[in-house]
Amino acid sequence: MKRREIIKQLGVVPVAGSLMASQSMLGGTLGSVTGPLMTKSSKGPSIYESLGIDTIINCRGTFTILGGSTERPEVIEAIEAASGYFVQYDELAEGIGRRLAEITKADWGMVSAGCAAGMKHVTAACVTGGNPEKLIRIPHIDDFEKNEVIIPRSSRNYYDHAIRNIGVKVITVDSPEEMREAINPRTAMIYIMTGDDNETGKPLSLEVISEIAKPKNIPVLADAAAEDLSIPCVHLERGATVVAYSGGKAICGPQCAGLLLGDKDLLMAAWQASSPHHGPGRDNKVGKEEMLGMLAAVEAWTTRDHDKEWQIWLGWLDEISSKLTKIDGITSEVTLPKGLNNRTPRLILKWDPDKLHITGEEVAEEVARNKPRIAIGGWSRGDSTSINITPSQMRPGNAKVVADRLYEVLSQKREPISDEMVSPSEDISGHWEVDVAYFTSNSGHKFFLEQDGNWISGSHTSEYASQDIIGMIEGDEVVLRSNFRIPGNGISFWFIGKISNGELSGSVFLGEYLTAKFAAKKVSYRQNRTKLNVPGGPPLAT
Known part of the structure; x- marks a missing residue:
């Protein structure tokens, strides 16, 4: 290689x-900042x-x-027009819901603080049925009549955290048969991420899921975050109960807004679970400016060329x-x-x-x-x-x-990159105890490494799992990489450090989760070279 x-x-x-x-994030600086941070003349790039x-x-x-996306001029105008006035938010939601229904041909519409927040609110609506006594108990829902959500494995993704935040138990299925078997009186909702795996004709198409869910009155939430808006909504026509869009993607609305279209009663229960109301959705506040900006983006969608x-x-x-x-x-x-x-x-x-x-x-x-x-x-x-x-x-x-x-x-002329590598300064094969220092806590990890020249392989035991690790060493510089994976989520660990006298230390790059520091020491085992005698049968005494 x-x-x-x-x-x-x-x-x-x-x-x-x-x-x-x-x-x-990697330990450098952005440079000094001089002058006022923001002034009336700070427009365009200068504000940054x-x-x-x-x-x-x-x-x-x-x-x-x-x-996200660049907001449409109509969105900016609506945000500016909304600013400086006061309204009652439930009345605003009612007016926007009615207007969205007129524009999109859906039963009702709602603006949330992003697509993920909308998914969270719909999940809350499905487990509470609009009952505020249940709403304020979230996420402690073990004794709720409805507290399970079914998700096809192909739809597990980083964003289903929004659903899990309500405290539901996620049931992952791989086929229509498994979905039918998973449905029970505690099933609150079925969630899918729209795309190839639920296209018409596929085993778990939206039509098939809807056919399974509707006779049992189980809502189906379709996550179409990055999709173009279709009017009437193709996913509602195929059987979804509610469809969730991101405001800050194709629709070019506010980055901090989302769009929910579908069943009015369910969306009213979702609005109940959203700020300004107190409860599990209070942390997903959407302002009147973003609400009207999102409405303007949907209206603009119908007139854009x-x-x-x-x-x-x-x-x-x-x-x-x-x-x-x-x-x-x-x-x-x-x-x-x-x-x-x-x-x-x-x-x-x-x-x-x-x-x-x-x-x-x-x-x-x-x-x-x-x-x-x-x-x-x-x-x-x-x-x-x-x-x-x-x-x-x-x-x-x-x-x-x-x-x-x-x-x-x-177009630059470059010399071929040499395949020659600097010889390793040490052999790092063995068992390592690793201390990872995060922003406000420490975590104990382990490396079990094998070295073949410049190349390293082995296993990395993090706090909750064990995964393969690969890497390389040139001189005293070491780079190791492993990937922690669970359904819907993943973390890449990139250990970049230097080895000296059996001690390895440096930084850990965690992708979107920023950075940490690490220090590792090789474990030395006591050499007890006593011959081992294997018992010939059960003990005669305990």
Whole structure:
């Protein structure tokens, strides 16, 4: 295996296409901040620059960590119009719900503090039935008549935390037969994430799930967070009870708002579980400005020239492709979406990394960390590597900046990366006791490592699980990586440190969960070389 390939697998440097960690998270600084943080003239990038923060050209899409989507002008106008006045929130929710129903042809509508908050409120509605005495007891719901949620395994994801926050027991199923068997009097709801696995014709399609659920009066919540809004909503027509959308994705509403469409009674119970009412949803407060901004985004959806937007996106991709394919060895293609989820064209630029002597991941990392900062995706497969560019959140003028910057990086002459590695300064094979220092606590971990030259493999026992670990050592520098996985969630541990006299220490990069520090010592075992005699049968005395 080539050195570049093993480094790619280890992910020595967090890839810009997926992590975008700031320098400060990794122990650096953002630079000094001078002058007032915000003034009346602090518009556009300057409001961020006043904090020492760089803005980023978004060629990745509607990722929350990058700010979601750009709000429509109609949204900004509605937010400004709503500001400075006072209304009774239940009356506002009633008016917005009625208006959303008129626009979307759904039974009712509700604005939440993001899609995940909406999922949480709907789950609360399903376990309480609108009974406030039950509502204020959440998450202590073991004695509730309804306290279980069924989720197909293909729909388990990071965001079903919002559902689990209510305290429900999640039942994971893999087939219609398992779903039928899992349903019982305690089943409060079925949740799915819309996508390929529940398309019409699939074993657990929304139609099949609805056919199973409806005779038993079990609500079905469809999570369509990143989808284009369909009017009338295709998922409601296929049998969902409520559909949840993100405000800060395709709809281009407020990043901190979500949209719920569906059954009025269930959504009224969900609104009851939402702020301003006290209870488990008080921590998911949505302001009147965001509520009206979300309504404005839905109204704008019906008047936007979506075809024109699509042609603009294609034009930007063509501008970038035309420049970069002038570099010998780079080819391009535009892929088109098949469904409603993340519906945008995407430009893929490919090359042989052994010819240009740089990988897609390395390009993504370079443009992510250095001005002008650009977020792109970078991938490698065998003897091909690529970067991908999603245009839906690019702004006018970005295409030229992106094309020029990528051309600058990819047209540079580079020497082949040597496969030679510095010899290890120590053999780190063995059992290690590891202390991981988080922000306000410490956790005991263990490494069981085997070293073969520069390469390391073994197991990593974290606080709640054990997982494989791989890594490398060059001189006294050590890099180790492991992945902790549970249904719907995962954590990547990247241990980056130095070895000295049998002690290993450094930093732990935790992806979206920022960083920690670690210190490890090799365990020495007492050598007791006494011959062991195996008993020939049961003991004659205890």
